[in-house]
Amino acid sequence: MEDCVHALIIYRLPFTIYWRANLSAPNIETIVSLSKRRGFVFPSSEIYGGLGSAWDYGPLGVELSNNVKRAWWRWMVHERDDMEGIDSSIILNRAVWKYSGHEDTFSDPLVDCKECKSRFRFDKLIDEYILSDVARQRVENPGQPVKRELPLLTEGWRGLSILREKINCPNCGKKNWTNPRAFNLMFRTTIGAAAEEDDPNALVYLRPETAQGIFINFLNVQTTMRRKIPFGIAQIGKSFRNEVTPGNFIFRTREFEQMEMEYFVRPGDDEHVHQEWIDYCHDWFISLGISAENLRFYEQPAEELAHYAKRTVDIHYRFFPEREDEERQWDELMGIANRTDFDLKAHSKKPEKDGERINKDSTEDLSYFDEATKERYYPYVIEPAAGVNRTVLAVLMDAYTERTTDKGEKRVILKLHPELAPIKVAVLPLAKNKPEIVALAKQIKRELQPAMRAVYDDTGGIGKLYARQDEVGTPFCITVDHQSLEDEAVTVRDRDTWEQERVKVSELQEHLKRRLGIRF
Numbered sequence: 001m002e003d004c005v006h007a008l009i010i011y012r013l014p015f016t017i018y019w020r021a022n023l024s025a026p027n028i029e030t031i032v033s034l035s036k037r038r039g040f041v042f043p044s045s046e047i048y049g050g051l052g053s054a055w056d057y058g059p060l061g062v063e064l065s066n067n068v069k070r071a072w073w074r075w076m077v078h079e080r081d082d083m084e085g086i087d088s089s090i091i092l093n094r095a096v097w098k099y100s101g102h103e104d105t106f107s108d109p110l111v112d113c114k115e116c117k118s119r120f121r122f123d124k125l126i127d128e129y130i131l132s133d134v135a136r137q138r139v140e141n142p143g144q145p146v147k148r149e150l151p152l153l154t155e156g157w158r159g160l161s162i163l164r165e166k167i168n169c170p171n172c173g174k175k176n177w178t179n180p181r182a183f184n185l186m187f188r189t190t191i192g193a194a195a196e197e198d199d200p201n202a203l204v205y206l207r208p209e210t211a212q213g214i215f216i217n218f219l220n221v222q223t224t225m226r227r228k229i230p231f232g233i234a235q236i237g238k239s240f241r242n243e244v245t246p247g248n249f250i251f252r253t254r255e256f257e258q259m260e261m262e263y264f265v266r267p268g269d270d271e272h273v274h275q276e277w278i279d280y281c282h283d284w285f286i287s288l289g290i291s292a293e294n295l296r297f298y299e300q301p302a303e304e305l306a307h308y309a310k311r312t313v314d315i316h317y318r319f320f321p322e323r324e325d326e327e328r329q330w331d332e333l334m335g336i337a338n339r340t341d342f343d344l345k346a347h348s349k350k351p352e353k354d355g356e357r358i359n360k361d362s363t364e365d366l367s368y369f370d371e372a373t374k375e376r377y378y379p380y381v382i383e384p385a386a387g388v389n390r391t392v393l394a395v396l397m398d399a400y401t402e403r404t405t406d407k408g409e410k411r412v413i414l415k416l417h418p419e420l421a422p423i424k425v426a427v428l429p430l431a432k433n434k435p436e437i438v439a440l441a442k443q444i445k446r447e448l449q450p451a452m453r454a455v456y457d458d459t460g461g462i463g464k465l466y467a468r469q470d471e472v473g474t475p476f477c478i479t480v481d482h483q484s485l486e487d488e489a490v491t492v493r494d495r496d497t498w499e500q501e502r503v504k505v506s507e508l509q510e511h512l513k514r515r516l517g518i519r520f
């Protein structure tokens with residue numbers, strides 16, 4: 001029965017900006033240390049020395065990331081009329097990645113230093129060079145316009161002459177580079193018990209994006225759910241990219257979770273629908289409590305676009321506020337791409353070139369017949385794609401505030417949106433050696449927990465317990481004291497204002513639900 005009640009809870013996500021005293025954490029390291037200290041995120045495989053940029057969510061981190069995913073799913077799927085969800089396999093037929101283009105093109109350019117054998121991302125070396133060159137010009141010619149040799153984030157192979165002539169190896173300082181070469185980012189494994197390690201027939205990949213699982217199910221979803229264009233298919237799931245240089249905590253990891261949606265539209269409608277989604281997505285981050293000052297749009301220049309994209313706009317978050325160069329403070333939180341009809345066409349058996357099928361392996365045609373206009377076409381696709389990790393990191397950074405108490409002590413308060421907070425309420429007994437108080441506190445916790453994540457804590461003095469809950473973003477603390485035994489009321493303390501009010505135990509659940517924005 002309690003399970004049923006729990007499943008019915010819906011959190012209201014008001015479109016208001018959550019009040020905060022200051023703007024976000026000073027840097028990612030602050031969040032790394034808070035995460036380790038308070039059980040949000042731990043370095044993975046730590047007792048064996050870790051594993052290159054892998055992280056594990058701890059007890060509070062898993063609650064936070066689940067809350068982020070639930071908020072996204074409800075906003076993206078449940079609260080719309082034109083959306084379905086799926087959950088496709090991580091390991092797909094290899095042909096999917098052949099025809100999607102990932103086998104040929106999903107790679108990063110690498111260069112090696114011939115002297116010390118260190119390996120680097122070619123495009124990152126160029127970016128670093130351009131930024132330091134800009135900084136040098138500003139010092140040498142103050143007030144003069146700055147000249148960039150290439151735009152930032154230069155994908156592909158541009159800038160080879162800059163590498164050869166101007167860039168020293170960051171490790172040994174020499175200038176002796178190999179040619180850049182492509183390194184495919186897909187993790188490989190084999191399928192089936194009899195497979196030899198290098199048997200090409202057994203080769204499969206861990207998916208590098210969830211999107212392809214949606215495209216190959218387009219017809220299944222459209223026909224079983226009797227959908228008409230426009231409609232979308234959403235999916236949350238793990239993806240894997242063998243990044244050359246992961247890093248910055250959970251910002252870039254080789255194993256990560258995506259929240260992707262593919263929205264299918266009539267060709268010609270794609271441009272304005274794309275713009276609508278760009279705006280919706282920005283509003284969603286605002287509704288999570290992220291401040292607008294820390295978000296910006298980034299229009300990808302033509303040379304940066306993926307092979308399938310007509311236009312892509314990223315939503316950037318200020319992940320690196322400590323960096324002096326404003327341009328370097330930002331990085332991608334979400335990408336919203338117009339993928340055109342590239343994917344559905346690529347997975348279809350029909351299209352031909354010079355009288356021959358382009359896709360020789362597909363058994364289906366993924367075109368769509370529009371009953372209203374009597375035309376058949378391959379739908380265009382608008383794709384908002386966000387990472388769970390990056391959203392968690394942005395939410396943590398943005399919620400981070402510090403406050404000084406009357407006694408001059410610095411306190412950390414995580415002003416998380418109540419919907420995202422890992423713990424909604426902590427029940428604290430004022431005296432843990434008084435059995436009646438402890439019993440009442442535990443009973444209140446048990447009565448609240450079917451409706452909201454509640455914890456009981458008696459492992460310190462009340463000041464310390466409050467500070468601990470502030471630091472992990474718990475919106476409310478309930479204190480059970482001697483008087484509670486007499487008047488059947490408790491103290492409810494607000495995380496953000498530290499204001500306290502007395503509430504009857506019998507009215508407590510409704511009181512908290514109202515203030516947390518929980519409705520049934």
Ligand SMILES: [Zn+2]
Pocket residue numbers: 113114115116117118169170171172173174
């Ligand atoms: Zn070197």
